[in-house]
Amino acid sequence: MTINPAQPGTAVALFSGGLDSILACRLVMAQGITVKAVRFVTPFFGYELLAREEDYRREVAAQFGIDVQLRDLSEKYLAMLRNPAHGYGKNFNPCVDCKILIASETRLMMEELGASFMISGEVLGQRPMSQRRDTLRIIEKASGCEGILLRPLCALNLPETIPEKEGTVDRGRLLAFRGRTRQPQIALAASMQIDDFPSPAGGCMLTDPNRAGRVRKFYEENETVAPADILLLTIGRQFHLPAGGWLVLGRNEGENALLAGLLQPGDIFLWCEESWPGPSAVLRRSAAGRDLEAAVELIKGYSKKGEGRERAVVLWQLYDG
Ligand code: SF4
Known part of the structure:
Protein backbone atom coordinates (compact mmCIF):
# COMPACT_ATOMS: atom_id res chain seq x y z
CA MET A 1 0.00 0.00 0.00
CA THR A 2 1.36 3.42 -0.90
CA ILE A 3 0.78 6.14 1.68
CA ASN A 4 0.15 9.58 0.20
CA PRO A 5 0.12 12.74 2.27
CA ALA A 6 -3.44 14.06 2.65
CA GLN A 7 -4.24 16.73 0.09
CA PRO A 8 -6.87 19.29 1.07
CA GLY A 9 -8.05 19.22 -2.53
CA THR A 10 -8.57 15.46 -2.68
CA ALA A 11 -11.69 13.57 -1.63
CA VAL A 12 -12.55 9.90 -1.66
CA ALA A 13 -16.10 9.08 -2.78
CA LEU A 14 -18.35 6.28 -1.63
CA PHE A 15 -19.50 5.28 -5.08
CA SER A 16 -22.51 3.01 -5.60
CA GLY A 17 -22.63 3.44 -9.37
CA GLY A 18 -26.10 5.03 -9.12
CA LEU A 19 -27.00 8.50 -10.32
CA ASP A 20 -26.75 10.14 -6.89
CA SER A 21 -23.17 9.05 -6.37
CA ILE A 22 -22.25 10.15 -9.90
CA LEU A 23 -23.76 13.59 -9.28
CA ALA A 24 -22.06 13.94 -5.89
CA CYS A 25 -18.68 13.27 -7.49
CA ARG A 26 -19.28 15.64 -10.38
CA LEU A 27 -20.54 18.43 -8.13
CA VAL A 28 -17.38 18.33 -6.03
CA MET A 29 -15.11 17.84 -9.05
CA ALA A 30 -16.65 21.02 -10.52
CA GLN A 31 -14.98 22.89 -7.64
CA GLY A 32 -11.55 21.73 -8.82
CA ILE A 33 -11.31 18.99 -6.20
CA THR A 34 -9.75 15.65 -7.15
CA VAL A 35 -12.18 12.82 -6.46
CA LYS A 36 -11.09 9.22 -6.12
CA ALA A 37 -14.16 7.02 -6.11
CA VAL A 38 -14.36 3.59 -4.51
CA ARG A 39 -17.07 1.08 -5.30
CA PHE A 40 -17.36 -1.73 -2.76
CA VAL A 41 -18.69 -5.02 -4.02
CA THR A 42 -20.02 -8.16 -2.33
CA PRO A 43 -21.88 -11.19 -3.69
CA PHE A 44 -25.06 -9.17 -3.05
CA PHE A 45 -24.16 -6.19 -5.19
CA GLY A 46 -21.66 -5.45 -7.92
CA TYR A 47 -19.70 -8.70 -7.61
CA GLU A 48 -19.75 -9.44 -11.33
CA LEU A 49 -17.68 -6.29 -11.91
CA LEU A 50 -14.63 -7.91 -10.33
CA ALA A 51 -14.25 -10.09 -13.41
CA ARG A 52 -13.93 -7.02 -15.63
CA GLU A 53 -12.56 -4.32 -13.37
CA GLU A 54 -10.35 -2.63 -15.95
CA ASP A 55 -13.18 -2.37 -18.47
CA TYR A 56 -15.52 -1.06 -15.79
CA ARG A 57 -13.04 1.62 -14.73
CA ARG A 58 -12.60 2.67 -18.35
CA GLU A 59 -16.37 2.85 -18.91
CA VAL A 60 -17.00 5.01 -15.83
CA ALA A 61 -14.09 7.29 -16.73
CA ALA A 62 -15.30 7.65 -20.33
CA GLN A 63 -18.99 8.08 -19.50
CA PHE A 64 -18.84 10.25 -16.37
CA GLY A 65 -15.22 11.41 -16.09
CA ILE A 66 -14.90 9.67 -12.72
CA ASP A 67 -11.83 7.76 -11.52
CA VAL A 68 -13.25 4.68 -9.76
CA GLN A 69 -11.72 1.55 -8.27
CA LEU A 70 -13.36 -1.59 -6.89
CA ARG A 71 -12.85 -3.14 -3.46
CA ASP A 72 -14.13 -6.59 -2.51
CA LEU A 73 -15.81 -6.31 0.89
CA SER A 74 -17.29 -9.81 0.95
CA GLU A 75 -15.71 -11.31 4.07
CA LYS A 76 -16.46 -8.40 6.39
CA TYR A 77 -19.91 -7.95 4.88
CA LEU A 78 -20.92 -11.58 5.32
CA ALA A 79 -19.82 -11.47 8.97
CA MET A 80 -21.78 -8.25 9.59
CA LEU A 81 -24.91 -9.65 7.93
CA ARG A 82 -25.31 -12.35 10.58
CA ASN A 83 -26.00 -9.83 13.31
CA PRO A 84 -26.23 -6.19 12.19
CA ALA A 85 -26.34 -3.86 15.20
CA HIS A 86 -29.12 -1.76 13.67
CA GLY A 87 -31.22 -4.63 12.38
CA TYR A 88 -32.68 -5.38 8.97
CA GLY A 89 -35.00 -3.45 6.68
CA LYS A 90 -38.09 -4.90 5.03
CA ASN A 91 -36.16 -7.93 3.80
CA PHE A 92 -32.72 -9.14 4.87
CA ASN A 93 -31.11 -5.79 4.05
CA PRO A 94 -28.95 -4.36 6.86
CA CYS A 95 -28.88 -0.89 5.28
CA VAL A 96 -27.64 1.14 8.25
CA ASP A 97 -24.84 -1.29 9.11
CA CYS A 98 -24.02 -1.67 5.42
CA LYS A 99 -23.46 2.07 5.19
CA ILE A 100 -21.50 2.16 8.44
CA LEU A 101 -19.23 -0.62 7.18
CA ILE A 102 -18.70 1.04 3.81
CA ALA A 103 -18.02 4.45 5.40
CA SER A 104 -15.58 2.87 7.89
CA GLU A 105 -13.69 1.08 5.14
CA THR A 106 -13.58 4.22 3.03
CA ARG A 107 -12.21 6.21 5.95
CA LEU A 108 -9.45 3.65 6.31
CA MET A 109 -8.52 4.24 2.66
CA MET A 110 -8.18 8.00 2.98
CA GLU A 111 -4.50 7.88 3.86
CA GLU A 112 -3.72 5.45 1.04
CA LEU A 113 -5.50 7.73 -1.44
CA GLY A 114 -4.18 11.00 -0.02
CA ALA A 115 -7.69 12.29 0.70
CA SER A 116 -8.62 14.75 3.42
CA PHE A 117 -12.38 14.14 3.36
CA MET A 118 -15.09 11.84 2.01
CA ILE A 119 -18.21 12.39 -0.06
CA SER A 120 -21.35 10.34 -0.66
CA GLY A 121 -24.46 10.72 -2.79
CA GLU A 122 -26.91 10.30 0.09
CA VAL A 123 -29.96 12.56 0.09
CA LEU A 124 -31.75 13.45 3.29
CA GLY A 125 -35.12 11.69 3.52
CA GLN A 126 -34.73 9.73 0.30
CA ARG A 127 -34.92 6.30 1.91
CA PRO A 128 -36.98 5.47 4.97
CA MET A 129 -34.37 3.52 6.90
CA SER A 130 -30.91 4.70 6.02
CA GLN A 131 -31.28 8.34 4.96
CA ARG A 132 -33.24 9.86 7.82
CA ARG A 133 -31.50 12.74 9.60
CA ASP A 134 -30.90 10.72 12.76
CA THR A 135 -29.61 7.75 10.74
CA LEU A 136 -27.17 9.90 8.79
CA ARG A 137 -25.76 11.01 12.16
CA ILE A 138 -25.56 7.42 13.39
CA ILE A 139 -23.65 6.39 10.26
CA GLU A 140 -21.15 9.22 10.70
CA LYS A 141 -20.56 8.53 14.38
CA ALA A 142 -20.34 4.75 14.17
CA SER A 143 -17.94 4.88 11.23
CA GLY A 144 -15.69 7.50 12.82
CA CYS A 145 -16.46 9.96 10.01
CA GLU A 146 -17.90 12.88 11.95
CA GLY A 147 -17.10 16.14 10.23
CA ILE A 148 -15.30 14.56 7.30
CA LEU A 149 -18.24 12.98 5.43
CA LEU A 150 -19.72 15.54 3.07
CA ARG A 151 -23.02 14.86 1.29
CA PRO A 152 -22.93 17.42 -1.52
CA LEU A 153 -26.49 16.83 -2.79
CA CYS A 154 -28.12 17.71 0.53
CA ALA A 155 -25.30 19.51 2.37
CA LEU A 156 -27.34 22.68 2.89
CA ASN A 157 -29.79 20.70 5.02
CA LEU A 158 -27.00 19.39 7.23
CA PRO A 159 -24.37 20.92 9.57
CA GLU A 160 -21.19 22.24 7.98
CA THR A 161 -18.41 19.71 7.61
CA ILE A 162 -14.70 20.36 8.15
CA PRO A 163 -13.82 20.83 4.42
CA GLU A 164 -16.59 23.44 4.19
CA LYS A 165 -15.45 25.23 7.34
CA GLU A 166 -11.85 25.25 6.16
CA GLY A 167 -12.82 26.57 2.73
CA THR A 168 -11.66 23.53 0.77
CA VAL A 169 -15.23 23.17 -0.45
CA ASP A 170 -17.43 26.15 -1.28
CA ARG A 171 -20.66 25.48 0.62
CA GLY A 172 -22.42 28.04 -1.57
CA ARG A 173 -22.07 25.64 -4.52
CA LEU A 174 -23.58 22.66 -2.70
CA LEU A 175 -27.24 21.65 -2.79
CA ALA A 176 -30.30 21.18 -0.58
CA PHE A 177 -31.99 18.14 -2.11
CA ARG A 178 -34.42 16.39 0.19
CA GLY A 179 -37.00 13.64 0.02
CA ARG A 180 -37.95 10.90 -2.38
CA THR A 181 -38.50 12.87 -5.57
CA ARG A 182 -35.95 12.18 -8.31
CA GLN A 183 -36.72 15.27 -10.38
CA PRO A 184 -33.92 17.49 -8.99
CA GLN A 185 -31.37 14.75 -9.67
CA ILE A 186 -32.62 14.26 -13.21
CA ALA A 187 -32.52 18.01 -13.87
CA LEU A 188 -29.00 18.26 -12.44
CA ALA A 189 -27.89 15.31 -14.57
CA ALA A 190 -29.28 17.02 -17.66
CA SER A 191 -27.41 20.22 -16.79
CA MET A 192 -24.21 18.15 -16.65
CA GLN A 193 -25.00 16.41 -19.96
CA ILE A 194 -25.42 13.11 -18.15
CA ASP A 195 -28.25 11.32 -19.91
CA ASP A 196 -27.46 7.62 -19.66
CA PHE A 197 -27.34 6.49 -16.06
CA PRO A 198 -28.32 3.40 -14.06
CA SER A 199 -31.82 3.11 -12.55
CA PRO A 200 -32.09 4.07 -8.87
CA ALA A 201 -33.15 0.58 -7.72
CA GLY A 202 -29.55 -0.39 -8.44
CA GLY A 203 -29.54 -4.13 -7.79
CA CYS A 204 -28.91 -5.00 -4.16
CA MET A 205 -30.02 -8.61 -3.87
CA LEU A 206 -30.88 -8.22 -0.20
CA THR A 207 -33.85 -6.00 -1.03
CA ASP A 208 -35.38 -8.63 -3.31
CA PRO A 209 -37.88 -10.63 -1.20
CA ASN A 210 -37.23 -14.02 -2.84
CA ARG A 211 -33.47 -13.95 -2.94
CA ALA A 212 -33.17 -12.23 0.45
CA GLY A 213 -35.40 -14.97 1.89
CA ARG A 214 -33.05 -17.64 0.57
CA VAL A 215 -30.06 -15.87 2.07
CA ARG A 216 -31.77 -15.45 5.44
CA LYS A 217 -32.68 -19.15 5.55
CA PHE A 218 -29.13 -20.10 4.63
CA TYR A 219 -27.77 -18.02 7.49
CA GLU A 220 -30.24 -19.67 9.87
CA GLU A 221 -29.15 -23.14 8.80
CA ASN A 222 -25.37 -22.67 8.53
CA GLU A 223 -22.81 -21.40 11.00
CA THR A 224 -20.32 -20.43 8.32
CA VAL A 225 -21.22 -18.63 5.11
CA ALA A 226 -18.68 -17.99 2.36
CA PRO A 227 -18.98 -15.73 -0.72
CA ALA A 228 -19.01 -18.86 -2.87
CA ASP A 229 -22.12 -20.07 -0.98
CA ILE A 230 -24.01 -16.86 -1.71
CA LEU A 231 -23.15 -17.06 -5.39
CA LEU A 232 -24.41 -20.65 -5.54
CA LEU A 233 -27.49 -19.82 -3.53
CA THR A 234 -28.85 -17.36 -5.99
S1 SF4 B 1 -29.88 -1.66 -0.24
FE1 SF4 B 1 -28.19 -3.14 -0.01
S2 SF4 B 1 -26.36 -2.04 -0.72
FE2 SF4 B 1 -27.94 -0.51 -0.31
S3 SF4 B 1 -27.60 0.15 1.80
FE3 SF4 B 1 -29.11 -1.49 1.87
S4 SF4 B 1 -27.94 -3.37 2.20
FE4 SF4 B 1 -26.48 -1.78 1.51
Whole structure:
Protein backbone atom coordinates (compact mmCIF):
# COMPACT_ATOMS: atom_id res chain seq x y z
CA MET A 1 0.00 0.00 0.00
CA THR A 2 1.36 3.42 -0.90
CA ILE A 3 0.78 6.14 1.68
CA ASN A 4 0.15 9.58 0.20
CA PRO A 5 0.12 12.74 2.27
CA ALA A 6 -3.44 14.06 2.65
CA GLN A 7 -4.24 16.73 0.09
CA PRO A 8 -6.87 19.29 1.07
CA GLY A 9 -8.05 19.22 -2.53
CA THR A 10 -8.57 15.46 -2.68
CA ALA A 11 -11.69 13.57 -1.63
CA VAL A 12 -12.55 9.90 -1.66
CA ALA A 13 -16.10 9.08 -2.78
CA LEU A 14 -18.35 6.28 -1.63
CA PHE A 15 -19.50 5.28 -5.08
CA SER A 16 -22.51 3.01 -5.60
CA GLY A 17 -22.63 3.44 -9.37
CA GLY A 18 -26.10 5.03 -9.12
CA LEU A 19 -27.00 8.50 -10.32
CA ASP A 20 -26.75 10.14 -6.89
CA SER A 21 -23.17 9.05 -6.37
CA ILE A 22 -22.25 10.15 -9.90
CA LEU A 23 -23.76 13.59 -9.28
CA ALA A 24 -22.06 13.94 -5.89
CA CYS A 25 -18.68 13.27 -7.49
CA ARG A 26 -19.28 15.64 -10.38
CA LEU A 27 -20.54 18.43 -8.13
CA VAL A 28 -17.38 18.33 -6.03
CA MET A 29 -15.11 17.84 -9.05
CA ALA A 30 -16.65 21.02 -10.52
CA GLN A 31 -14.98 22.89 -7.64
CA GLY A 32 -11.55 21.73 -8.82
CA ILE A 33 -11.31 18.99 -6.20
CA THR A 34 -9.75 15.65 -7.15
CA VAL A 35 -12.18 12.82 -6.46
CA LYS A 36 -11.09 9.22 -6.12
CA ALA A 37 -14.16 7.02 -6.11
CA VAL A 38 -14.36 3.59 -4.51
CA ARG A 39 -17.07 1.08 -5.30
CA PHE A 40 -17.36 -1.73 -2.76
CA VAL A 41 -18.69 -5.02 -4.02
CA THR A 42 -20.02 -8.16 -2.33
CA PRO A 43 -21.88 -11.19 -3.69
CA PHE A 44 -25.06 -9.17 -3.05
CA PHE A 45 -24.16 -6.19 -5.19
CA GLY A 46 -21.66 -5.45 -7.92
CA TYR A 47 -19.70 -8.70 -7.61
CA GLU A 48 -19.75 -9.44 -11.33
CA LEU A 49 -17.68 -6.29 -11.91
CA LEU A 50 -14.63 -7.91 -10.33
CA ALA A 51 -14.25 -10.09 -13.41
CA ARG A 52 -13.93 -7.02 -15.63
CA GLU A 53 -12.56 -4.32 -13.37
CA GLU A 54 -10.35 -2.63 -15.95
CA ASP A 55 -13.18 -2.37 -18.47
CA TYR A 56 -15.52 -1.06 -15.79
CA ARG A 57 -13.04 1.62 -14.73
CA ARG A 58 -12.60 2.67 -18.35
CA GLU A 59 -16.37 2.85 -18.91
CA VAL A 60 -17.00 5.01 -15.83
CA ALA A 61 -14.09 7.29 -16.73
CA ALA A 62 -15.30 7.65 -20.33
CA GLN A 63 -18.99 8.08 -19.50
CA PHE A 64 -18.84 10.25 -16.37
CA GLY A 65 -15.22 11.41 -16.09
CA ILE A 66 -14.90 9.67 -12.72
CA ASP A 67 -11.83 7.76 -11.52
CA VAL A 68 -13.25 4.68 -9.76
CA GLN A 69 -11.72 1.55 -8.27
CA LEU A 70 -13.36 -1.59 -6.89
CA ARG A 71 -12.85 -3.14 -3.46
CA ASP A 72 -14.13 -6.59 -2.51
CA LEU A 73 -15.81 -6.31 0.89
CA SER A 74 -17.29 -9.81 0.95
CA GLU A 75 -15.71 -11.31 4.07
CA LYS A 76 -16.46 -8.40 6.39
CA TYR A 77 -19.91 -7.95 4.88
CA LEU A 78 -20.92 -11.58 5.32
CA ALA A 79 -19.82 -11.47 8.97
CA MET A 80 -21.78 -8.25 9.59
CA LEU A 81 -24.91 -9.65 7.93
CA ARG A 82 -25.31 -12.35 10.58
CA ASN A 83 -26.00 -9.83 13.31
CA PRO A 84 -26.23 -6.19 12.19
CA ALA A 85 -26.34 -3.86 15.20
CA HIS A 86 -29.12 -1.76 13.67
CA GLY A 87 -31.22 -4.63 12.38
CA TYR A 88 -32.68 -5.38 8.97
CA GLY A 89 -35.00 -3.45 6.68
CA LYS A 90 -38.09 -4.90 5.03
CA ASN A 91 -36.16 -7.93 3.80
CA PHE A 92 -32.72 -9.14 4.87
CA ASN A 93 -31.11 -5.79 4.05
CA PRO A 94 -28.95 -4.36 6.86
CA CYS A 95 -28.88 -0.89 5.28
CA VAL A 96 -27.64 1.14 8.25
CA ASP A 97 -24.84 -1.29 9.11
CA CYS A 98 -24.02 -1.67 5.42
CA LYS A 99 -23.46 2.07 5.19
CA ILE A 100 -21.50 2.16 8.44
CA LEU A 101 -19.23 -0.62 7.18
CA ILE A 102 -18.70 1.04 3.81
CA ALA A 103 -18.02 4.45 5.40
CA SER A 104 -15.58 2.87 7.89
CA GLU A 105 -13.69 1.08 5.14
CA THR A 106 -13.58 4.22 3.03
CA ARG A 107 -12.21 6.21 5.95
CA LEU A 108 -9.45 3.65 6.31
CA MET A 109 -8.52 4.24 2.66
CA MET A 110 -8.18 8.00 2.98
CA GLU A 111 -4.50 7.88 3.86
CA GLU A 112 -3.72 5.45 1.04
CA LEU A 113 -5.50 7.73 -1.44
CA GLY A 114 -4.18 11.00 -0.02
CA ALA A 115 -7.69 12.29 0.70
CA SER A 116 -8.62 14.75 3.42
CA PHE A 117 -12.38 14.14 3.36
CA MET A 118 -15.09 11.84 2.01
CA ILE A 119 -18.21 12.39 -0.06
CA SER A 120 -21.35 10.34 -0.66
CA GLY A 121 -24.46 10.72 -2.79
CA GLU A 122 -26.91 10.30 0.09
CA VAL A 123 -29.96 12.56 0.09
CA LEU A 124 -31.75 13.45 3.29
CA GLY A 125 -35.12 11.69 3.52
CA GLN A 126 -34.73 9.73 0.30
CA ARG A 127 -34.92 6.30 1.91
CA PRO A 128 -36.98 5.47 4.97
CA MET A 129 -34.37 3.52 6.90
CA SER A 130 -30.91 4.70 6.02
CA GLN A 131 -31.28 8.34 4.96
CA ARG A 132 -33.24 9.86 7.82
CA ARG A 133 -31.50 12.74 9.60
CA ASP A 134 -30.90 10.72 12.76
CA THR A 135 -29.61 7.75 10.74
CA LEU A 136 -27.17 9.90 8.79
CA ARG A 137 -25.76 11.01 12.16
CA ILE A 138 -25.56 7.42 13.39
CA ILE A 139 -23.65 6.39 10.26
CA GLU A 140 -21.15 9.22 10.70
CA LYS A 141 -20.56 8.53 14.38
CA ALA A 142 -20.34 4.75 14.17
CA SER A 143 -17.94 4.88 11.23
CA GLY A 144 -15.69 7.50 12.82
CA CYS A 145 -16.46 9.96 10.01
CA GLU A 146 -17.90 12.88 11.95
CA GLY A 147 -17.10 16.14 10.23
CA ILE A 148 -15.30 14.56 7.30
CA LEU A 149 -18.24 12.98 5.43
CA LEU A 150 -19.72 15.54 3.07
CA ARG A 151 -23.02 14.86 1.29
CA PRO A 152 -22.93 17.42 -1.52
CA LEU A 153 -26.49 16.83 -2.79
CA CYS A 154 -28.12 17.71 0.53
CA ALA A 155 -25.30 19.51 2.37
CA LEU A 156 -27.34 22.68 2.89
CA ASN A 157 -29.79 20.70 5.02
CA LEU A 158 -27.00 19.39 7.23
CA PRO A 159 -24.37 20.92 9.57
CA GLU A 160 -21.19 22.24 7.98
CA THR A 161 -18.41 19.71 7.61
CA ILE A 162 -14.70 20.36 8.15
CA PRO A 163 -13.82 20.83 4.42
CA GLU A 164 -16.59 23.44 4.19
CA LYS A 165 -15.45 25.23 7.34
CA GLU A 166 -11.85 25.25 6.16
CA GLY A 167 -12.82 26.57 2.73
CA THR A 168 -11.66 23.53 0.77
CA VAL A 169 -15.23 23.17 -0.45
CA ASP A 170 -17.43 26.15 -1.28
CA ARG A 171 -20.66 25.48 0.62
CA GLY A 172 -22.42 28.04 -1.57
CA ARG A 173 -22.07 25.64 -4.52
CA LEU A 174 -23.58 22.66 -2.70
CA LEU A 175 -27.24 21.65 -2.79
CA ALA A 176 -30.30 21.18 -0.58
CA PHE A 177 -31.99 18.14 -2.11
CA ARG A 178 -34.42 16.39 0.19
CA GLY A 179 -37.00 13.64 0.02
CA ARG A 180 -37.95 10.90 -2.38
CA THR A 181 -38.50 12.87 -5.57
CA ARG A 182 -35.95 12.18 -8.31
CA GLN A 183 -36.72 15.27 -10.38
CA PRO A 184 -33.92 17.49 -8.99
CA GLN A 185 -31.37 14.75 -9.67
CA ILE A 186 -32.62 14.26 -13.21
CA ALA A 187 -32.52 18.01 -13.87
CA LEU A 188 -29.00 18.26 -12.44
CA ALA A 189 -27.89 15.31 -14.57
CA ALA A 190 -29.28 17.02 -17.66
CA SER A 191 -27.41 20.22 -16.79
CA MET A 192 -24.21 18.15 -16.65
CA GLN A 193 -25.00 16.41 -19.96
CA ILE A 194 -25.42 13.11 -18.15
CA ASP A 195 -28.25 11.32 -19.91
CA ASP A 196 -27.46 7.62 -19.66
CA PHE A 197 -27.34 6.49 -16.06
CA PRO A 198 -28.32 3.40 -14.06
CA SER A 199 -31.82 3.11 -12.55
CA PRO A 200 -32.09 4.07 -8.87
CA ALA A 201 -33.15 0.58 -7.72
CA GLY A 202 -29.55 -0.39 -8.44
CA GLY A 203 -29.54 -4.13 -7.79
CA CYS A 204 -28.91 -5.00 -4.16
CA MET A 205 -30.02 -8.61 -3.87
CA LEU A 206 -30.88 -8.22 -0.20
CA THR A 207 -33.85 -6.00 -1.03
CA ASP A 208 -35.38 -8.63 -3.31
CA PRO A 209 -37.88 -10.63 -1.20
CA ASN A 210 -37.23 -14.02 -2.84
CA ARG A 211 -33.47 -13.95 -2.94
CA ALA A 212 -33.17 -12.23 0.45
CA GLY A 213 -35.40 -14.97 1.89
CA ARG A 214 -33.05 -17.64 0.57
CA VAL A 215 -30.06 -15.87 2.07
CA ARG A 216 -31.77 -15.45 5.44
CA LYS A 217 -32.68 -19.15 5.55
CA PHE A 218 -29.13 -20.10 4.63
CA TYR A 219 -27.77 -18.02 7.49
CA GLU A 220 -30.24 -19.67 9.87
CA GLU A 221 -29.15 -23.14 8.80
CA ASN A 222 -25.37 -22.67 8.53
CA GLU A 223 -22.81 -21.40 11.00
CA THR A 224 -20.32 -20.43 8.32
CA VAL A 225 -21.22 -18.63 5.11
CA ALA A 226 -18.68 -17.99 2.36
CA PRO A 227 -18.98 -15.73 -0.72
CA ALA A 228 -19.01 -18.86 -2.87
CA ASP A 229 -22.12 -20.07 -0.98
CA ILE A 230 -24.01 -16.86 -1.71
CA LEU A 231 -23.15 -17.06 -5.39
CA LEU A 232 -24.41 -20.65 -5.54
CA LEU A 233 -27.49 -19.82 -3.53
CA THR A 234 -28.85 -17.36 -5.99
CA ILE A 235 -29.13 -19.46 -9.12
CA GLY A 236 -30.79 -22.68 -10.24
CA ARG A 237 -33.10 -25.16 -8.51
CA GLN A 238 -32.09 -25.70 -4.89
CA PHE A 239 -32.46 -28.98 -2.98
CA HIS A 240 -31.60 -30.20 0.52
CA LEU A 241 -30.69 -33.88 0.31
CA PRO A 242 -31.31 -36.52 3.00
CA ALA A 243 -27.70 -36.79 4.22
CA GLY A 244 -27.30 -33.03 4.52
CA GLY A 245 -25.95 -32.26 1.03
CA TRP A 246 -26.89 -29.12 -0.87
CA LEU A 247 -27.69 -29.64 -4.54
CA VAL A 248 -28.14 -26.93 -7.14
CA LEU A 249 -29.41 -27.79 -10.61
CA GLY A 250 -29.03 -25.48 -13.61
CA ARG A 251 -32.33 -24.52 -15.26
CA ASN A 252 -30.86 -23.78 -18.66
CA GLU A 253 -27.60 -23.82 -20.58
CA GLY A 254 -26.56 -20.46 -19.18
CA GLU A 255 -26.97 -21.61 -15.58
CA ASN A 256 -25.22 -24.90 -16.35
CA ALA A 257 -22.21 -22.94 -17.51
CA LEU A 258 -22.37 -20.62 -14.50
CA LEU A 259 -22.44 -23.56 -12.11
CA ALA A 260 -19.26 -24.95 -13.57
CA GLY A 261 -17.58 -21.63 -12.76
CA LEU A 262 -18.71 -21.65 -9.11
CA LEU A 263 -17.06 -24.92 -8.07
CA GLN A 264 -15.15 -25.01 -4.80
CA PRO A 265 -12.76 -27.72 -3.60
CA GLY A 266 -14.80 -30.60 -2.18
CA ASP A 267 -17.82 -29.95 -4.43
CA ILE A 268 -19.09 -32.66 -6.73
CA PHE A 269 -19.96 -31.54 -10.24
CA LEU A 270 -22.55 -33.59 -12.10
CA TRP A 271 -23.57 -33.36 -15.73
CA CYS A 272 -25.52 -35.31 -18.33
CA GLU A 273 -23.68 -37.39 -20.89
CA GLU A 274 -22.69 -35.34 -23.89
CA SER A 275 -25.51 -34.29 -26.22
CA TRP A 276 -28.16 -35.30 -23.69
CA PRO A 277 -30.42 -32.36 -22.83
CA GLY A 278 -30.43 -31.99 -19.08
CA PRO A 279 -29.17 -30.02 -16.12
CA SER A 280 -25.68 -29.82 -14.73
CA ALA A 281 -25.45 -29.60 -10.96
CA VAL A 282 -23.22 -28.81 -8.01
CA LEU A 283 -23.40 -30.96 -4.87
CA ARG A 284 -21.89 -29.13 -1.88
CA ARG A 285 -21.50 -29.93 1.82
CA SER A 286 -22.20 -33.58 1.25
CA ALA A 287 -20.09 -35.76 3.54
CA ALA A 288 -18.17 -38.15 1.30
CA GLY A 289 -20.75 -37.79 -1.42
CA ARG A 290 -23.39 -39.70 0.51
CA ASP A 291 -26.13 -37.84 -1.33
CA LEU A 292 -24.73 -38.67 -4.73
CA GLU A 293 -27.38 -41.24 -5.60
CA ALA A 294 -30.21 -38.85 -4.74
CA ALA A 295 -28.51 -36.13 -6.80
CA VAL A 296 -28.20 -38.39 -9.84
CA GLU A 297 -31.89 -39.33 -9.60
CA LEU A 298 -32.94 -35.70 -9.42
CA ILE A 299 -30.88 -34.83 -12.49
CA LYS A 300 -32.42 -37.70 -14.40
CA GLY A 301 -35.86 -36.51 -13.36
CA TYR A 302 -35.19 -33.05 -14.77
CA SER A 303 -33.54 -34.18 -18.00
CA LYS A 304 -35.48 -34.72 -21.18
CA LYS A 305 -36.05 -38.12 -22.70
CA GLY A 306 -33.60 -38.94 -25.47
CA GLU A 307 -33.98 -41.02 -28.59
CA GLY A 308 -34.01 -44.75 -27.87
CA ARG A 309 -33.17 -44.26 -24.24
CA GLU A 310 -35.52 -43.46 -21.39
CA ARG A 311 -33.17 -41.68 -19.01
CA ALA A 312 -30.05 -39.60 -19.08
CA VAL A 313 -26.65 -41.00 -18.13
CA VAL A 314 -25.24 -38.76 -15.43
CA LEU A 315 -21.50 -38.34 -14.96
CA TRP A 316 -19.82 -36.78 -11.94
CA GLN A 317 -16.45 -35.66 -10.67
CA LEU A 318 -15.09 -34.48 -7.35
CA TYR A 319 -13.64 -30.99 -7.77
CA ASP A 320 -10.34 -30.54 -5.98
CA GLY A 321 -9.44 -27.04 -7.10
S1 SF4 B 1 -29.88 -1.66 -0.24
FE1 SF4 B 1 -28.19 -3.14 -0.01
S2 SF4 B 1 -26.36 -2.04 -0.72
FE2 SF4 B 1 -27.94 -0.51 -0.31
S3 SF4 B 1 -27.60 0.15 1.80
FE3 SF4 B 1 -29.11 -1.49 1.87
S4 SF4 B 1 -27.94 -3.37 2.20
FE4 SF4 B 1 -26.48 -1.78 1.51
